[in-house]
Amino acid sequence: SILFEVRDTIAHITFNRPEKYNAFNREMALLMQEHLDACQDPAVRCVLITGAGKAFSAGQDLEEVVDPNGPKITAILAEHYNPIVRRIRKLQKPVVAAVNGVAAGAGANIALCCDVVVAARSASFIQAFSKIGLIPDSGGTFFLPRLIGWQKASALCMLGDKVGAEEAERMGMIYKVLDDATFSDDAQQMAVTLAHMPTRGLALTKLALNNSTVNGYEDQLHDEELLQEKAGASHDYQEGVQAFLEKRKPVFRGE
Numbered sequence: 001s002i003l004f005e006v007r008d009t010i011a012h013i014t015f016n017r018p019e020k021y022n023a024f025n026r027e028m029a030l031l032m033q034e035h036l037d038a039c040q041d042p043a044v045r046c047v048l049i050t051g052a053g054k055a056f057s058a059g060q061d062l063e064e065v066v067d068p069n070g071p072k073i074t075a076i077l078a079e080h081y082n083p084i085v086r087r088i089r090k091l092q093k094p095v096v097a098a099v100n101g102v103a104a105g106a107g108a109n110i111a112l113c114c115d116v117v118v119a120a121r122s123a124s125f126i127q128a129f130s131k132i133g134l135i136p137d138s139g140g141t142f143f144l145p146r147l148i149g150w151q152k153a154s155a156l157c158m159l160g161d162k163v164g165a166e167e168a169e170r171m172g173m174i175y176k177v178l179d180d181a182t183f184s185d186d187a188q189q190m191a192v193t194l195a196h197m198p199t200r201g202l203a204l205t206k207l208a209l210n211n212s213t214v215n216g217y218e219d220q221l222h223d224e225e226l227l228q229e230k231a232g233a234s235h236d237y238q239e240g241v242q243a244f245l246e247k248r249k250p251v252f253r254g255e
């Protein structure tokens with residue numbers, strides 16, 4: 001249900017249940033966690049998540065939750081989705097979501113917790129939860145108001161309106177829209193760029209941004225000192241400065 005391949009330091013994670021719009025069943029949610037764990041390998045310097053077929057992901061496979069005697073919702077969140085979101089935020093390297101088509105429910109919010117979110121012009125985002133009586137999960141109530149502001153988040157969470165990629169870009173929900181025709185190549189190129197950057201510095205950048213969600217201003221300035229000290233001790237910082245002064249292209253090792 002998920003394709004996983006590491007090629008040229010990029011881990012490609014491709015949701016692959018196209019006939020179900022890549023809806024998450026238990027197997028797929030657990031597999032996603034395994035693959036994200038595998039991405040901790042230092043040989044991986046960027047993760048690229050996308051969907052096969054027409055959709056990115058339609059969120060929870062609703063066929064799997066129709067039985068009221070089936071798995072409890074709390075267990076689904078605690079065992080399927082929250083561990084995925086936590087892994088993406090904790091992973092010490094950039095995670096790119098390349099949203100190729102519709103991203104609904106948990107599918108949308110897994111995309112939105114990634115470090116760089118790009119979408120094909122024809123893609124869309126739906127906080128589908130309200131339409132079936134649920135609340136946005138997989139971090140949606142945390143990330144969405146921070147991305148697009150309280151009012152737009154609140155309205156989208158309640159109305160469940162479909163937001164096209166261009167509007168999502170305008171709102172600040174995603175980084176960029178890419179053309180459909182070249183989407184997969186362009187998203188891949190972005191992953192290549194990130195994979196050649198100072199991975200350690202990017203990891204510390206991610207940590208600083210994560211910390212800013214809990215820190216006050218003074219604590220955040222203090223964290224920047226500590227994290228910058230670590231970044232400043234990296235090989236890639238030396239290399240970056242030296243390459244600049246020597247007017248040559250830097251060769252970053254990611255450490």
Ligand code: LHQ
Nearest residue numbers: 020021023058059060061062063065073076104105106128
């Ligand atoms: C699906 C699904 C799907 C199964 C499309 N399941 N088959 C956490 C805790 C516990 C419980 C619940 O959930 C959660 C987290 C969540 O993610 S809740 C939100 C769950 N997702 C949704 O409510 C979205 C449901 N899907 C849709 O609204 C539409 O399918 C979208 C807007 C995604 C796409 O619409 P269309 O482009 O019109 O496509 P479609 O509706 O025809 O779907 C294509 C096929 O995919 C279709 O199968 P079929 O055999 O009829 O061709 C759908 O049944 C199937 N599919 N989403 N979530």
